[in-house]
Amino acid sequence: MTDNALLSGSVSALRQQLRDRAVSSEELTRACLERIEACNGKLNAVITMCSELAIDSARAADKAIAKGDFGSLTGIPLLHKDIFCTDGVRTTCGSRMLEQFVPAYDATVVSKMKAEGAVMLGKCNMDEFAMGSSNETSFFGTVKNPWDLNCVPGGSSGGSAAALAAGMAPLVTGTDTGGSIRQPASLCGVTGLKPTYGRVSRLGIIAFASSLDQAGPMARTAEDCAIALTAMAGIDAGDSTSADLPVPDFHAGLNHDIQGLRIGLPREYFNDDLDPEVRERVMTALSVLEQAGATLVDIELPHSHYAIATYYVIAPAEASANLARYDGVRFGYRCDEPVDLEDLYLRSRSEGFGEEVQRRILVGTYALSAGFYDAYFNKAQQVRRVITEDFTRAFDRVDVIAGPSAPGIAFPFGAKQQDPVAMYMEDIYTLAVNLAGLPGLSTPAGLINGMPVGLQLIGKPFDEQTILNAAHRLQRDTDWHLARPQLEALAP
Numbered sequence: 001m002t003d004n005a006l007l008s009g010s011v012s013a014l015r016q017q018l019r020d021r022a023v024s025s026e027e028l029t030r031a032c033l034e035r036i037e038a039c040n041g042k043l044n045a046v047i048t049m050c051s052e053l054a055i056d057s058a059r060a061a062d063k064a065i066a067k068g069d070f071g072s073l074t075g076i077p078l079l080h081k082d083i084f085c086t087d088g089v090r091t092t093c094g095s096r097m098l099e100q101f102v103p104a105y106d107a108t109v110v111s112k113m114k115a116e117g118a119v120m121l122g123k124c125n126m127d128e129f130a131m132g133s134s135n136e137t138s139f140f141g142t143v144k145n146p147w148d149l150n151c152v153p154g155g156s157s158g159g160s161a162a163a164l165a166a167g168m169a170p171l172v173t174g175t176d177t178g179g180s181i182r183q184p185a186s187l188c189g190v191t192g193l194k195p196t197y198g199r200v201s202r203l204g205i206i207a208f209a210s211s212l213d214q215a216g217p218m219a220r221t222a223e224d225c226a227i228a229l230t231a232m233a234g235i236d237a238g239d240s241t242s243a244d245l246p247v248p249d250f251h252a253g254l255n256h257d258i259q260g261l262r263i264g265l266p267r268e269y270f271n272d273d274l275d276p277e278v279r280e281r282v283m284t285a286l287s288v289l290e291q292a293g294a295t296l297v298d299i300e301l302p303h304s305h306y307a308i309a310t311y312y313v314i315a316p317a318e319a320s321a322n323l324a325r326y327d328g329v330r331f332g333y334r335c336d337e338p339v340d341l342e343d344l345y346l347r348s349r350s351e352g353f354g355e356e357v358q359r360r361i362l363v364g365t366y367a368l369s370a371g372f373y374d375a376y377f378n379k380a381q382q383v384r385r386v387i388t389e390d391f392t393r394a395f396d397r398v399d400v401i402a403g404p405s406a407p408g409i410a411f412p413f414g415a416k417q418q419d420p421v422a423m424y425m426e427d428i429y430t431l432a433v434n435l436a437g438l439p440g441l442s443t444p445a446g447l448i449n450g451m452p453v454g455l456q457l458i459g460k461p462f463d464e465q466t467i468l469n470a471a472h473r474l475q476r477d478t479d480w481h482l483a484r485p486q487l488e489a490l491a492p
Contacts, residue, residue: 007035007167008484011076011224012251014170018065018075025065025075029058029119032077036121036168039487043144045153045163047082048090049122057119064117072231072251074117078171081160082123083130084110084215085204093206094126094138094156097326097333097352107204108236109173109215116231121169125159128354129323130177130208132156133426135184136417137356145188146485147451151410154184154426157218161188164218167487171219171228175205177212178311179405179430182442185218186405186454189444189483191471192218193225196462197437198243200229201236209318210241212311212434221481222443222471226250229464245462253465254472259293261470264398266301269429275408281453282404285445288477289470297398301390306383307432308424313367313380314435319357320364326352359420388436395460400470404429405442405454429456439464443471444480452483 009017017023033051040046054077061075085091085103087110092098106114114120127137135143135158145153146166153162157174161184164172174181176194185192193216200215207213217228230250236242263286270279290296328334328348335351338344353361367376394401407428416423433440438458445455455474459467475481 007031009170010220011170011227012221014076015073015227019070021065025058025061025119026055028075029054029077029121032121032169035166039166039168042149043146043162043166044141045125045143045159045166045168046079046122047092047094047125047140047159050089050120053089054119054121061117061119071116072227073113075119076117076171077119077121077169078113078173079121079124079160079163079169080110080173081126081157081175083126083175083206084173085206086110086120086123089123091123091206092140093130094128094140095352095354095357096139098206099139099333101332103204105204108201108238109232110204112232112234118171124163124172127156127158129206129319129357130156130175130180131319131356131360133179133183133423134416135159136413137354139354142413145410146487147189148410150412151451152187152413153410154187154406156180158184160218161185161190161192164188164190164220165485171217171224173215174218175213175215176434177208177315178434179427181216181218182405182430182440182454182456183426185442187410187452189452190218190220191222191225191444191481192216192442193229193464193468194433194440195229195233195464196243196439198241199233199439199462199464201234201239201242203236203238207322209315210322211318212315214434221475222441222468223251223254225441226254226468226472243462248465250465250468255469256473256476257293258289258470258473261289261294261400262297262398263289263294264297264299264394264401266299266304266394266401266403268301268304269403274404277448278404278408278453281446281448282455285455285474285478286402288474292473292477294470299394299398299401301394301432303383303386303390304432307387307435308428310380310383310387311431311435312363312424313376314384316360316364317367317377318364320361320368323353323357323361328352384435387432391436391438399460399466401458403456405456409448409451409453433458437461439467441467441471443474444483446480447483
């Protein structure tokens with residue numbers, strides 16, 4: 001089997017080939033490592049490689065498979081977003097503050113996927129502390145979109161999405177606080193799933209906004225995301241916010257039949273503000289589902305236009321509290337030769353945090369300060385509840401809510417970097433899903449001028465199965481998810 005065939009394979013197909021002994025995990029892992037070495041110089045998608053560890057893990061996987069002893073991901077190579085703590089492997093969170101941080105334990109997501117036999121190749125670049133929608137805030141430099149090296153891959157999980165699209169691994173992990181899995185999945189033409197808040201443990205994920213952060217998989221297909229979600233989900237005694245619910249076998253539950261599925265189309269997502277070409281691609285994808293038996297229903301989410309303002313009060317406020325631990329004393333970056341404790345705090349944080357992170361800390365600290373808490377943070381929490389109630393009422397009428405994953409295709413570097421509000425608008429269709437704690441998925445829905453477009457499917461709480469089923473059916477009936485960038489242009 002050629003390297004190109006290996007690198008284009010889905011997790012589902014590769015898993016079967018591994019079990020049939022048609023390919024070895026070591027062979028597959030070496031092909032991925034070679035691909036990273038060849039392309040990362042242009043993409044900058046991977047910060048840290050674990051080549052020796054990966055080869056050792058792959059050999060162990062091959063021995064386990066030979067004995068018939070394997071988990072759901074045994075022998076499958078993957079890349080983790082560099083926000084997940086990895087025992088003995090540098091975890092930077094895309095920041096100068098944690099440039100040299102080496103955790104002493106694995107995040108629960110990492111340990112669960114390791115227990116299922118996955119082979120970790122390395123850690124993916126990301127926006128600093130997951131704050132960004134373009135992967136332009138990373139201390140380690142920007143990540144480039146493999147579809148067009150002059151364009152952003154989206155963020156904050158842009159390194160993961162770009163690496164997946166470029167064939168560096170068949171499976172990657174990401175985190176989604178306001179769209180950070182779904183938006184880059186849309187811009188890079190891959191499938192990305194944000195589970196329900198609490199479905200996946202946050203233990204060992206470097207915190208941005210604790211009531212919004214959620215880990216999830218990105219892969220080539222909805223089927224692959226179903227396999228990965230089954231592996232990473234479940235209650236965790238170390239995370240009090242993880243849900244004490246059984247984890248279904250999402251892969252076994254995939255069903256081609258969507259007859260009678262009611263798909264809600266919010267008028268707020270399809271108004272005159274939406275790019276006409278994006279609207280056309282999204283509606284074309286929905287017509288495929290309609291032809292397969294689904295029913296399209298017009299609905300309203302009347303308070304959705306408050307989502308951005310609400311999010312950019314709550315998320316910075318929680319970030320302000322979470323990032324207070326980086327003081328230059330216990331761990332992380334420390335300034336040189338501080339004159340006193342105040343100078344240590346001031347310079348360590350000023351030098352260790354980038355501009356966007358500092359901006360959000362300042363906004364969050366202001367929103368939480370005496371005299372402004374009720375006017376900003378408390379009011380934002382009240383609006384958050386109203387937004388959640390909109391979804392609850394909508395789901396009385398429909399099974400799934402659909403719309404665009406992002407307002408447009410990938411944009412050029414620097415196009416929105418000087419206008420934070422314009423950058424924040426990149427998440428206009430995804431933020432409310434996090435505020436309400438719902439599951440959301442982005443699946444490819446065609447191309448505009450050679451660049452990917454994503455369809456977003458939003459489900460009821462803990463009903464990832466329904467949106468996975470719908471995406472799986474769409475991918476069975478179309479080939480948009482099979483489109484690949486011209487990878488030959490990436491290698492020297």
